[in-house]
Amino acid sequence: MTLLWGNIILLAHSALGAEFYRRILLANPAVEGLALKIQMTVNGQSREADVEPRLLLVHFLRENLGLTGTKIGCDTSQCGSCVVRMNGATVKSCTCLAAQADGAEITTIEGLSAGGELHAVQEAFWNKHGLQCGYCTAGMIMTAVELLERNPNPTPEEVRQGLEGNICRCTGYHNIVQAVLAAAEANSATSSG
Amino acid sequence: MTTRIFGSGIRRREDPRLITGGATYTDDVTLPGMVHAAILRSPHAHARITSVDTAAAGAAPGVIAVYTGADVEGALAPIPCAWIPPESDVKPVAHPAVAKDVVRYQGDAVAVVVAETRYQAEDALELIEVGYEPLPAVVNPVAAMADGAPQLHEDAPGNQAFHWVATGGDPDAAFAEADVVVSDTIVQQRLVPNAMEPRSALANWLGSMGELTIWSTSQNPHICRFLTSLITGVPEHKIRIIATEVGGGFGSKIPVYADEMIAAFCAMRLGRPVKWTETRSENFLATIHGRDHVERVEMAATRDGKITGVRSVVHAGMGAYLSTAAPGVPTILHGLMYSGPYALTGTRADIYGVFTNATPVDAYRGAGRPEATFLLERLVDLVAAELDLDPVELRRRNLIPKFDSGYDVVPGLTYDSGDYEGALDMALEHVGYAGLREEQASARERGQYVGIGVSCYCEICGLGPSQVAGAVGFGGGLWESAVVRFHPSGKVNAYVGVSPHGQGEETTFAQVVSDTLGVPVEDVDIVHGDTGNTPMGWGTYGSRTTAVGAGALFLGLNKIKDKARALAAHLLEAAEADIEYADGQFFVRGAPDQSKSIQEIALMANVAWNMPEGMEPGLEASAFYDPPNFVYPFGAHVAVVDVDPDNGHIVLRRYVAVDDCGPQINPMIVEGQVHGGVVQGAGQALWEGAVYDDNGQLLTGSMQDYALPKAHMVPDIETLSSETPSPHNPLGVKGIGETGTIASTVTIYNAVIDALKPLGVTRLEMPLTPERVWQAIHQQS
Numbered sequence: 001m002t003l004l005w006g007n008i009i010l011l012a013h014s015a016l017g018a019e020f021y022r023r024i025l026l027a028n029p030a031v032e033g034l035a036l037k038i039q040m041t042v043n044g045q046s047r048e049a050d051v052e053p054r055l056l057l058v059h060f061l062r063e064n065l066g067l068t069g070t071k072i073g074c075d076t077s078q079c080g081s082c083v084v085r086m087n088g089a090t091v092k093s094c095t096c097l098a099a100q101a102d103g104a105e106i107t108t109i110e111g112l113s114a115g116g117e118l119h120a121v122q123e124a125f126w127n128k129h130g131l132q133c134g135y136c137t138a139g140m141i142m143t144a145v146e147l148l149e150r151n152p153n154p155t156p157e158e159v160r161q162g163l164e165g166n167i168c169r170c171t172g173y174h175n176i177v178q179a180v181l182a183a184a185e186a187n188s189a190t191s192s193g
Numbered sequence: 194m195t196t197r198i199f200g201s202g203i204r205r206r207e208d209p210r211l212i213t214g215g216a217t218y219t220d221d222v223t224l225p226g227m228v229h230a231a232i233l234r235s236p237h238a239h240a241r242i243t244s245v246d247t248a249a250a251g252a253a254p255g256v257i258a259v260y261t262g263a264d265v266e267g268a269l270a271p272i273p274c275a276w277i278p279p280e281s282d283v284k285p286v287a288h289p290a291v292a293k294d295v296v297r298y299q300g301d302a303v304a305v306v307v308a309e310t311r312y313q314a315e316d317a318l319e320l321i322e323v324g325y326e327p328l329p330a331v332v333n334p335v336a337a338m339a340d341g342a343p344q345l346h347e348d349a350p351g352n353q354a355f356h357w358v359a360t361g362g363d364p365d366a367a368f369a370e371a372d373v374v375v376s377d378t379i380v381q382q383r384l385v386p387n388a389m390e391p392r393s394a395l396a397n398w399l400g401s402m403g404e405l406t407i408w409s410t411s412q413n414p415h416i417c418r419f420l421t422s423l424i425t426g427v428p429e430h431k432i433r434i435i436a437t438e439v440g441g442g443f444g445s446k447i448p449v450y451a452d453e454m455i456a457a458f459c460a461m462r463l464g465r466p467v468k469w470t471e472t473r474s475e476n477f478l479a480t481i482h483g484r485d486h487v488e489r490v491e492m493a494a495t496r497d498g499k500i501t502g503v504r505s506v507v508h509a510g511m512g513a514y515l516s517t518a519a520p521g522v523p524t525i526l527h528g529l530m531y532s533g534p535y536a537l538t539g540t541r542a543d544i545y546g547v548f549t550n551a552t553p554v555d556a557y558r559g560a561g562r563p564e565a566t567f568l569l570e571r572l573v574d575l576v577a578a579e580l581d582l583d584p585v586e587l588r589r590r591n592l593i594p595k596f597d598s599g600y601d602v603v604p605g606l607t608y609d610s611g612d613y614e615g616a617l618d619m620a621l622e623h624v625g626y627a628g629l630r631e632e633q634a635s636a637r638e639r640g641q642y643v644g645i646g647v648s649c650y651c652e653i654c655g656l657g658p659s660q661v662a663g664a665v666g667f668g669g670g671l672w673e674s675a676v677v678r679f680h681p682s683g684k685v686n687a688y689v690g691v692s693p694h695g696q697g698e699e700t701t702f703a704q705v706v707s708d709t710l711g712v713p714v715e716d717v718d719i720v721h722g723d724t725g726n727t728p729m730g731w732g733t734y735g736s737r738t739t740a741v742g743a744g745a746l747f748l749g750l751n752k753i754k755d756k757a758r759a760l761a762a763h764l765l766e767a768a769e770a771d772i773e774y775a776d777g778q779f780f781v782r783g784a785p786d787q788s789k790s791i792q793e794i795a796l797m798a799n800v801a802w803n804m805p806e807g808m809e810p811g812l813e814a815s816a817f818y819d820p821p822n823f824v825y826p827f828g829a830h831v832a833v834v835d836v837d838p839d840n841g842h843i844v845l846r847r848y849v850a851v852d853d854c855g856p857q858i859n860p861m862i863v864e865g866q867v868h869g870g871v872v873q874g875a876g877q878a879l880w881e882g883a884v885y886d887d888n889g890q891l892l893t894g895s896m897q898d899y900a901l902p903k904a905h906m907v908p909d910i911e912t913l914s915s916e917t918p919s920p921h922n923p924l925g926v927k928g929i930g931e932t933g934t935i936a937s938t939v940t941i942y943n944a945v946i947d948a949l950k951p952l953g954v955t956r957l958e959m960p961l962t963p964e965r966v967w968q969a970i971h972q973q974s
Contacts, residue, residue, distance in 0.1 A: 052312070059311075068221035069214015071440075073389045074473035078896035081389060109214035122212040126204050129865050133695030134211030135389040135440030141212065156909070163904040167896065169389050169441050170695050172872030172933075173904040175865055 038102040042067070043111025051098050057091075058082045060098035061108060069109040069138050073167070080166030083139035084108045090146045092165075109138035112145065120190075121145050121183045130179030132170035140166050144180045153184055199708035202861030205700045206714075218438045219393035219408045224466040227395070228257055230459050231314035232452060232469065233304040233321050234478060235296035238332070238550040238889020239343060242294055242303065244324035250306055253320055255313030258463060260455075261304045262293025269458050270424045272451050274515035275416075275668035278524045281357035283666075284349040286548075288514035290424070290451040290458070296325070297345055297513035298550050299889055300478030302451050307459050307467060330550035330889035334510035335487050337549045345513060345548040354511045354546035357524040361531070362603030364493075364539030367502025371493035375575035380958050381486035381564050383510070383883035384876075385477055385899055386557050390440025392480055393470040394453035396460035404431050405461070406725075409453055411436040412446040413732020414692055416669060418724045420449040420517070425457050437722035439694030443873070444556035445480050446694070447734050448517035452479065477894045482883055483557020485510035486523060486564055492572035493539075498580055498590045502539040503531045505568065511546050512553035518667075519555045520546055525665045526561030526653070526735075532602035533569040534613040534651040534827055535591040540604050550889040556734060558873055559934040562652040567939040570648040574943050578955075583630075584943070585621065588649050589614065598920040606653065608825045609919045609927075612853065613649055616915055617829040620647075620851040623913055624831045637951055644948025646832040648940040654928035655740030655824035655919075671737070672819035674728040675746040677706070677753055679812035681799040683792025685712055687749070688720045690730010691742035696866065696930060698738055701858040705743050705924070709750040710757075710791050711777020728815065736928025739858065740824045740919075747923045749816035756812060760798055761789045763805040824919045824927035828852035830871075830936040832944040838952060841967030843879060843945055845908055850936070853915045854929040855922070860914075863929050868910045870933020876902045877934075878941040882960045900960070 035050040042065060049064055061067045061084065070093060073081030077095040084093045085107040112119045121144050124130065131137040140163065147154065147162040154162065159180045160173070168176060210216040247259040271287040291302045304321050308314035329343040336342055337352040345352055368374060395408040405427045411417040414434035422429040439446060452469055460467040471479065486509050493502035509523035528542025577587040592613040593600055600608045626645070633643040656662070659670035676688040687706055691698065703717040721727055730742065754774065761779035762769040771782045780788035789797075794812065797803065801810035833847040850867050857863045880900035884892045893899040910933075918925030938959075945961050946954065953973035957965055 054312070062221075063223075066223075067214070068217070071218075071390070072220075073391070074896045076473065076895045076897045079389065079473075109212075113213050118212070125212050126208045129205065129861050131208060131211055132697065132865060132869065133389065133439065133441040134207070134216055135218065137211055138214050157905075160905040167389065167901050167903060169387055169443070169873070169901070170869045171865060172868035172870070172902075172910055173907060174868040174872075174910050177904065177909070 036099050038099055040101045040104050040106055042106045043108060043114055053097070053099055055098045056094055057096040057098045057101050058093035061093060067108050067110050071135055071138055073136065078167060079136065080139040080143060081136050083142040083166065085142060085146065090143055109141060112141065119145065120186045121148065124179040124183035124186060128175050128179040128182055130171065130176045136166060136168045140168065140176060144183065147180065148184055148187060152187060156181060197708065198704050198714055199858055200856065200860070201704070202859055203700065203704065203714065205697050206703060207697065207699045216438045218390055218440055219395060219410050220470045222395050222408050224395065224397060227466040227468055228307050228309055228463070229311040229314045230305050230307050230456055230467050230469040231311065231318050232302050232455065233318045234475065235292065235299060235301040235303050237296055237325050237327050238299045238330040239328040240296050240325040241328060242292065242296065242323060243326050245304060246322040247304060249320040250317040253313065253317040255309040256306060256317045257309065258307045258459065259304060259321065260459065262289060262291040265291040265455070265458060266293055269454050272449065272454065273420065273423060274517060274519065275420065276518045276521035277666040277668070278355065278357050278520055279666050281355040281524065283355040283520055284346065285515060286346040286349055290454050298552055299891055300552055301513065302455065305455050305459060307463060332549050332551045332885040332889050334485065334508040334547040334549055337547045338508065338545060345550065349548055352548040354515060354548050355520055357528065357544045358542070359528045359604060360541045361605055362537065362539035364502045364504050364541040367539040368493045368504065371501060372496040373494045373576060373579050374491055375572055375579055376491035377571060377575065377956060379488040379490055379568055379571060381484040381488065381567065382959050383485040384483040384557055384881050385883050386443045386445035386480065386483055387901060388441035388443055388445055391471045391473060391476050392446065392450065392452065394456040395466060395468040396457040397466040398460040398464060400464055403427065405457060406433045406435065407453060407457055408435045410439050410446050412439065412442040412692055412694060412734050414722055414724050415690060415729050416732055417449055421454065421457065424454050433725040435723045435725070436692055442694050443558040444483065444560055444734060448481055448555050474895055477899065478552060478891060481516050481555040482512065482552050483554060484564065485554050488568060490568045490572060492576055494576045498582055498587050500535060500573065500576060500591050501537060503537060503569065503572065504541045505543060507542065507544045509544055509546050510549045510551065510554055512549060512551045514553050516553040516555035519553065521665065521667060522556050522561045527565050529604045529606055530562055530565035530653055531569070532604055533566065534593055534611065534649045536593050537603055551885055558870065559931045562931065562935045563874065563938055566648065566650045566935050570939040570943060574946070584647055585626065588617065588647070592617070592649060597917065607822060608651065609822055609921060610917045611651055611825065611827050612915060612917050613651065613827055616827060616851045616853055617649055619913055619915060620829040620831050620849050623911065624847065624849045629833060642836040642838055642948040644834045644836060644944040646940045646942065646944025646947055647829070648936050648943065649829045650936045651825050651827035652932060652935050653823045653825055654736035654931060655820060656735035656737045657823045658821060659819050669731055671731055671741070672817055673730045673742040673745040674815065674817045675742070675749045676728050676815045677746070677749040677813065679753065679795035679798070681796050683712065683716065683795045685717045686720055687717065687746055688727045689742055689746060690728050691738040692722045692733045693738055694733060696733065696738060697859065697862040698742070701739060701862060702743060702746055704858050705746055706750060709747065710754060712791060736930040739926055740922060740928050741818060741820055743926065744820065744923045745816050745818035748818055749814040752814035752816060753812060757791060757794045759805060759808065760794050764789055764797060764803065818923070821921050824922060826852065826854045826927040826929060826932050828932060828936060830940040832940045834941065834944040834948055836945060836948040836966060838970050841963035841970065843961060843966065845875060845879070845941060847911065848908055849911045850933060851913045851915065852929060852932045853917050854927040855918045855925045856916055857914065858926065863914070864912045866929045867912050867933045870931060871910050871937040872902050872907050874934040874937030875907060875941055877938045878959055878961060880960050
């Protein structure tokens with residue numbers, strides 16, 4: 001029940017959540033045991049499942065789909081280890097219900113280099129030693145990818161601000177910032193070349 | 194000429210799996226038939242348990258079993274403390290894995306539910322009815338030793354967990370003869386390590402064979418196996434601990450905790466694999482904390498700026514029980530470092546370990562040395578202020594002069610090598626110290642407050658000589674071992690007892706193999722973290738992995754080289770004394786075309802068609818390294834801060850770190866260790882602190898309330914280094930994992946005090962929040 005009520009409180013903060021609350025929870029007071037059919041495209045593959053309404057997206061990805069590259073680092077939406085992309089936007093998948101992703105396009109870290117070739121941001125994290133234990137890395141990379149799409153040539157300060165929702169305990173952020181800047185540079189070299 | 198692989202900042206070999214989501218951490222493992230455990234924790238800091246009713250929980254959907262303290266008692270031995278410093282009257286109170294009669298901190302385990310899913314297990318926790326009779330609680334270590342304080346353990350009167358005193362030289366004479374004595378009370382606040390990966394355990398019991406396998410978030414799987422055997426009663430050779438991918442530790446994954454043992458207990462009872470993974474909230478409550486000292490400290494000096502003595506009385510909060518290594522931290526790793534990089538004539542550390550109704554404390558990055566460095570560098574600044582000397586000048590007058598093989602300090606240690614003033618010079622030159630002082634003066638005229646903090650440090654790591662470990666009450670050895678195995682194709686696996694979890698030794702150790710035997714680095718893989726396929730070792734902590742573990746590896750490589758030389762001589766029909774080695778080739782002196790590559794020798798050794806008389810087949814070596822001494826890295830750090838007196842806000846503008854860990858195997862990784870360490874230490878200075886209310890309720894119980902450093906809060910870290918080899922280490926290397934944290938807290942603290950000097954502020958308590966700074970400024974005016 002902790003999980004359930006925690007999720008409802010979180011949901012109430014989002015428009016999507018309010019809609020979900022109206023449609024599902026109010027209509028079905030006895031939500032426990034209720035299964036919702038959801039469908040989403042995860043890393044280019046269509047996935048369908050019957051899930052509990054309260055199932056978190058991160059648990060759906062990790063446990064139902066076996067995509068364990070997305071991590072859980074906190075339970076209060078601070079650390080960003082669970083960041084994935086939903087319809088292009090970054091979301092913290094521990095603060096999002098699987099049901100909220102119904103119909104969405106989801107990209108996880110596993111989908112970033114699906115063709116076998118590393119994404120420029122992954123390559124830059126490797127080159128610049130932007131990770132140590134690797135636990136925050138999936139979330140960091142997913143956040144950085146989106147950051148660079150919004151702002152292809154960020155200043156170091158903009159990178160630091162842009163990573164404000166992701167916590168790393170190992171690197172002191174120095175090399176993560178260097179990695180994001182290097183990825184930006186590599187991207188601009190590619191697009192101008 | 195090719196670049197030598199030793200010393201080259203090659204990118205890490207562990208990264209491809211980590212940047213693609215392909216790594217397998219404990220919580221990522223799923224076994225057939227696996228079920229999930231969730232642990233009910235005490236909401237009270239101190240209470241008697243009057244009843245536990247599990248009926249409703251047991252009947253809840255998906256629930257397989259509910260166990261309480263009564264079920265676990267007898268099946269699991271109490272969680273032991275494994276570091277008992279001698280002559281300190283340690284009270285190793287029993288720590289039941291699940292509390293049955295009394296809970297002693299918020300977070301103490303009370304019951305466990307096992308269910309088909311994690312959601313069901315957590316739901317059922319809420320259905321367990323526990324009757325508590327609250328008892329008075331105490332969380333401050335000084336208050337806990339005061340008359341009339343609530344008592345935690347019957348056999349620890351006055352809540353005294355231990356009392357350890359170390360006197361070096363003649364401190365009383367130093368103080369009696371001093372012209373100047375400065376003193377302070379320093380609060381080393383409680384910190385929450387917060388490795389990004391929460392603790393997790395997946396226990397699998399193969400009853401038919403009596404075999405227990407635990408995937409565990411451990412920094413030291415072999416110690417974990419040893420203690421798991423003692424706690425569960427399963428013989429050590431029937432236990433396998435797997436900790437191959439661990440998401441950070443910082444000391445918090447050294448201890449063997451109740452929770453992992455509870456998972457093992459459940460698996461053994463149910464015959465099904467049981468996974469338990471803590472939430473971050475549980476991590477705050479039930480994973481060890483660090484620091485928690487209240488220190489009264491003083492330093493003696495002469496009028497001409499010669500510091501002579503240091504004394505302390507420290508109350509070190511231990512929390513409710515003694516965690517695995519806890520008593521060694523404020524004693525051996527702290528009180529023996531009171532001479533720091535200075536030549537003193539007398540030191541005394543008078544340390545009380547104190548039970549409190551709080552989460553147990555244990556080693557957290559730096560573990561004792563940040564506290565020792567803090568008090569020294571704080572007191573040195575106070576002496577400088579008292580004598581109206583520049584803090585740099587005072588340090589110069591007292592630093593131990595450069596030495597390259599052994600220097601005895603009064604606490605009884607022999608430092609290996611050091612060039613402390615060289616590091617200081619390098620830091621000051623890089624930061625532009627003279628210019629900064631000018632800038633500071635002109636800024637003050639404009640009403641702006643710039644602060645410059647300087648610290649010098651040396652630290653003890655590379656733990657350590659096993660004989661010393663025994664003498665100081667550490668319940669194990671501190672040597673390391675390695676097995677190096679050449680396969681027929683010339684590829685190499687090295688199996689090591691250390692257990693890196695982010696520090697990059699899969700890369701640096703491969704560099705050592707490649708450098709020593711001339712195999713391409715791509716042809717080497719390092720195997721670690723699994724007691725099922727690695728030799729005995731004592732684990733990764735205390736900045737020992739490279740200093741000790743690579744020492745063992747290097748000795749093993751040299752054994753391989755000796756055997757390869759002998760086999761080459763045989764194959765080349767030459768005398769062994771005539772065989773030379775260079776770059777992976779063994780050749781006849783004066784006839785370099787007569788050679789065998791290490792790969793050819795590996796093949797010939799493995800097929801063994803033509804071995805010399807009496808030589809065993811295979812190209813494999815096992816080696817043990819028990820270091821003759823600790824290693825003592827050192828350095829000098831400088832921080833520059835801007836403090837806004839209107840709102841107390843501090844901006845850490847620059848941070849310069851000069852560190853000397855001897856020869857660097859991979860400078861990129863060394864720098865990364867310093868970056869992370871500095872920011873962790875900055876966290877203690879500026880933002881972090883575990884706060885309890887008077888009833889022992891943790892008020893900072895999540896990342897919402899406990900302020901961890903984030904990217905926008907810190908600057909780039911400017912790293913430089915000098916290279917002073919350790920004379921006794923086979924590779925000359927020292928540790929680098931903790932130096933950043935050891936130096937940075939006090940460096941930043943000193944910078945803030947320096948900034949506030951014109952406003953009359955001379956001391957503050959950490960973390961240096963804007964509110965505290967603002968209050969201090971306004972109390973002065």
